[in-house]
Amino acid sequence: MNVQYLSNDEGKITAVQLPIKDWERLRNVYPNIDNIDSPLPDWQKELLDKRLQSIEEHPERLKPISGLIELLDSTEE
Numbered sequence: 001m002n003v004q005y006l007s008n009d010e011g012k013i014t015a016v017q018l019p020i021k022d023w024e025r026l027r028n029v030y031p032n033i034d035n036i037d038s039p040l041p042d043w044q045k046e047l048l049d050k051r052l053q054s055i056e057e058h059p060e061r062l063k064p065i066s067g068l069i070e071l072l073d074s075t076e077e
Helices: 020-029 042-057 065-074
Strands: 004-007 013-017
Touching: 020 065
Parallel strands: none
Antiparallel strands: 004 013
């Protein structure tokens, strides 16, 4: 996955660009990704709260984003 980062004059990253082929693969894995700004229903908020609590209790379980990128690269057609 060829990810490009865009930054402002102060060097702060403000956006991420990726090739359309990679975006389409992400959309196949996460079909609702286009609705990411929609309000979350209460059941999803509760689930997120539980997951955040689990992360706080077990930080060693966190995996780097590179693992997702490697997974997507391995499923490339």
